[in-house]
Every structure is written in structure tokens, then in C-alpha cells.
Amino acid sequence: MVTIKNILKAYGVHPYRIEQVSQRLYKVSDGHHVYALKHSRLTENTVAAWEHVYHQAYALQLSTILPVYLTRQSHLYVTAEDSYYYLTPWIPDHQPSYEQVIRDACEAIGEVHARTRRVISIDTASIISHFSDYQRKNAESYHALLKYVDRFERNRYMSPFELQVCTHFHVLVKVFAELDHHIGRFIDELESEHEWYGSLCHGHLALSHFRHHRQTYLLNWEQAAYDHPVVDLSRLLHSLTRHYDQQPTQLSDLFSAYNRYNPLKTSERHLLTIYLLDPSHYIALIDQYITNHNQQTMIKWTQLLEAAFRRIKLGLEWAELAEFTDDSSKSADESET
Template sequence: MKQQTLEPYFRILTKYRLEPDFIEDYGKIKKVYTKQGIFALKEVRYSEEQRNRFMQAVNRLHDKGYRHVVPIYLSSDGRHLQSDNSSGCEFYLMPWIDNGQVRADQRFVDLMREAARIHKVTEVTGKANHSYFQHFYEKSIANIDKRKLDYERFIEKSEQKIYMSPFELLYCTHFVQLMRMEDFVLNTLVDWYEATKEKNKDRISICHGNLSPNHLLYDERGYSYLFNFDRTFRASPIYDLLDFFRKALYRYPQKVAEAVGWYKEYSQNHQLTDDERLLLFYYLTQTDNIHRIIHQYQTDPSISEKTIVVKLQRSIWQMQAAHTLVTQINEGIQQEKNEALFAEDNGGGGESSESSDSFVGSENNGETENNY
């Protein structure tokens, strides 16, 4: 990097009492070589809200003694973030970890384990908001009815044509499956609402906000560390899982069998309650993305037929994969229930879980706020 380009980084590094010998450019991350060691300097642009969330996550994880995140160093004036007035950017400093060679499938398992641990150690609980549950339930029912009506109108319009477009043909081919999925979503929503009626406490955790195996590093001993908490927020842990599984199932081919294993790994380290699990399944299987694509097709003439067909096909694959994932998890839960009942009937003394989630972990109680 040119000396003129390096000036902002030198100014920032002096606040950590570091004198760089050499700096390598990795985009938003700079690899800094010093006599004290090798460091990673990350450049960020935070809004005030993002900055507060980031600092809360860093401090909360540190206070809870969680050590499987890449540490963020304090500057000489006791700050985690340092501003550069000339560029308007902020920076934070971390140790440089040379990422070890780990199999891709193992990375996903380790990611789920670390996400579960973060959710567990940062969990707080409080009184459940039943009036909000009812409002959410009624609004969601109305949304399902609207989507189904729109789907029926669009297939009627498409079938009136002598020659359908590729988009319309693809949609009509999967129309029956789409309507069945809406029925499945409705049943899941009803089950969720029933589960909330017995709910006295609600819980939230610190969510990473961008779970990805690319945000996991391994040191020379093989220990894993999460980094990139730039999108962190506080909410139910299902929102971290929802974003992760949606992205995982949007790729092709979808690895549904592996995804079941990822869910098991998470659940062994942090158990979702019945209502949390059902709400996750509701969000995973609802067809709102397909509904938006159909609306875009009808209202945006600038988008090409090829582009919109690809979007619809990928969303259909995602819907199918999500349904298979949820079905397999539900079957596993039911099988374990049956085995527990069989053991009790035969005097096996089998212990039943507090939750119907078959992938058992321990529930943690603490302080809380309600956040959906």
C-alpha cells in the first residue's frame, strides 16, 4: 500500500501504541505487522444504533466470560472503536488468526454450536406479552388469506392465455404445492399460538446477525472463534437461525440432511422452547418471498423474463427444502416422544423432556425483555 494511503491506519494504530512495519490490504480488514505481533485492523461505518448494538454485544459477551469470539483490543484511551475524522470511518483492532484447514461440513457444525452458546450465555427473560401474541396471530392469518387469494387470481389470469410465459408456466406447475404449503404454514401458526397460551416468560439473546461459516476462524490448536458482529442485535434466538437456514436452503443443491444435523447440534447446546421452534418453522416455510416475486413480475416491466424466472425457481427450491427440513425435524421429535412413552410403559424409567423438542439441551432462566 502507498504511504499516502497508509496515513489513516498509522494514525489509528498509534492510539494502540503500535508502530506498523508493514500493512497488507484485505479489503475492509488490514493485516498489520508490528514488533509486538500481527494484528487485524477492521474498517466499519456504523450508524449510532449499530454502534450501540456492537458495543453492547462486545461488553455482554466479555462480562459473561464467553471466549470463543475473536477478542477486540482496547486502545490506550480505553475504547473499542476509534474514529478517523478524515475518512469518516471507525476501526477496531483484533489479533490476526491464520485460519486453519477445517472441512466445510465441520465448519457448519461448529458454527451452530457457537451460536447456541452465545444465545445461551446472553439470554435474559421477562413476562410474556400475550396481547402481542394475539395481534401477531391475527395479522398473520390475514396475510395467509391474502397470499392465497392473490395466488388464485394469478393462476386464473395465467390459464386464460393461449401461450403462457416461462414464468407463468413455472408458477402454474407448482401452484398446488404452493397452496398446500400455505395450509402447512397456517397449521404451524395455529400450533404456535396454542403453545403461547401456556407461556409465562419470554426470552431474548444477543444474535450475531450474520451467521456464516466464513465468519468462523480456527487457531493452530483447532479452536474456533466467531467474528464479524457488525450486524448484531437483541431478539429471540430464532432470528439468527432463520437468517442462517434461509441462506443455506437458497443455494442449490440444498443439503437438507446436513441442515437437520446443524439443527441438532444447535439444540444440543441450547434448547428452543416449543413456541420458539414453531415460530421458527412458521417463518421458514411461509411463502412471502414467492408472493413478492409474483407481485414484481406483474408490476415491474424492466426486469427480464430470465431473471425473474430464476428468482422464482430458486425460491420454489427454497420452499421445498424448508418444508422437508421442518418435516424431518418434526418426525424426529415425534419419534423420540414415542420412544419415551414406550420406555415408560415398559418400566424403563425413561425421563421426559420439559419441551417436545427432540434435540435436548438445558433451559436457562434470567432477567428479560420481550422482543419479536
């Protein structure tokens, strides 16, 4: 049986008080300092990438990445019963306003992306083929949605979930049109580019992984990997829709905060728009409802669908707001008139 005290001994920490904050997090005090001990989800296959984060943070002096303490044997973690534990400073979260929290978060991840940004070789033809396939799948999803709406409207009494889908439909029509437009523009841009950028990405961005105390810290890098930075940014923006609808002016401010540190090219803005507009989760929920609607209560189904719709709506608002130097900010409908 693993004991927290035995793990702390590896760091030379003699705890005065140990408080279990969550299933995997402990707040530890030795009477002089306060620490956070994390029982991580790291595995033998992921621990090397996690260690690389802290080597990068040290080499590039990335103060945004919350540091981890070294053990007395100069290791970044302790292993016990096939689990990985690591120790960090305990950062009290003195949050400013909600708007300031989000701006600080966008600036923080923008700085990490910018300072770890590097050119990577890509197979342009393979990427174009991938997005062309995605474009075709979206067309299939749109036709499936049309059939679902027709099926629901034929019901004499629609369930709340079915009514919700029909109510959302006019917005989804715009989403699919915008998505098709931006995939086409992204492919056009990519055909003339020869460089692709990757950055150190957090992999699980949400406001709960930021701490604000004199500066902004970003913690829990257990899913970190090198990827395109818009993947990280889209996850953060999607996470914001869980509790609040972001107004267009807020979206503009958030992107400006990020862009000050890591300006995105036109192709990258199209790519971000594609990620934000992705309707696959929304369509998958309808598929699941059709297949086994008894899997969840009706209240739960409607909550899940509304959360998926809020994500898509954010993407549509961003598409209408974003500026593209190729003059492609007009919607697909406008370009056809």
C-alpha cells in the same frame, strides 16, 4: 482524508504491511502479529449495542465471539470522519469439510444463545394478535398466488419466470397449509406460556461470518441485538440455501448440533418453522415482476425466484422433519383426514 496508518497509531500498531482485502477490511502486519482492521457500518445509534456484545463476551467468557483490541485509551473503536473502525486478530480460516463447518457454526451460535439467554416480559395478547394478522395476510397471499398462476397459465407462451411459478405452485400449496397449521399451534402454545426468552443475536448470520482455526469464531457483530434466538437461527439456515440444498438428514444433524447447547421448547420449534416457511419474499418477487418486469433481465428474475423457492423448500423439509411434543408434526392435510 482518513489514513489507515493514523487509525492504527491509536492502537500502538506500527504497520509493516497493509493489504486491502475488501472495501471495508484491511489485513495488517507489524512483522510480529497480523490484524484485521474493519471500517465498520456502525453509527451513533448502533455503536452502544455493538459495545455491549464485547462487555457480555468478557463477562461470560464467550470465546466464540472474536475479541477486539483496545486502543491505548482503552476504547473498543476509533472514530474518524464519522466512521467507526475496530481492530481484531486476523484469523486464518482453516475450513474442515462443509458439513463440519455448518455443524460447528450451529454449535457456536447455540452456545452464545444459551449463555446469554434471559427471561423477558411480553404482552402475550399483542403477540397473538400479531401472528393472527400474519395468518390472515398469508391467506390473502395464497389467493393472490392463485390469481397469478391462473393469469400465467392463460398466456399462450409463458415466460421462463412465469413457467417457474407454475412449476413451484404445488409445493407452495403445501407451504401455505403447513404455515397456517404451525401458526395455529404456536398461538395455542403461547396462550399457556408466561415466559419468553431473548438472547444475544448476531443479526446477520451467514457462514462467511464464521472462522475456523482451532476453534470456531464468530465475527461482525455490528447488527447485534437481543431478540428471540430462532430469528438468528432461521437467518443462518436460510443463508445455507444460497449455494446448497440441505438434505433432511443434514437438517436433523444441524438442529441437533444447535439443540445440544440451546434446546428449544415446542412453541419455539413452531416459531422456527414459521420463520423458515415464510413465503413473503417469494410473493413479493412475483409482485415486483408483475409491476416492472423490465427492472431485471429474465435470467436474473429466474435466479431470484429460485433462491426464494429454495428458502421455502428448506422450511417445508424442516416442518416435515421436526418433532413436536404436542404431536403437531403432522401436516394440516393429515390432521383433517
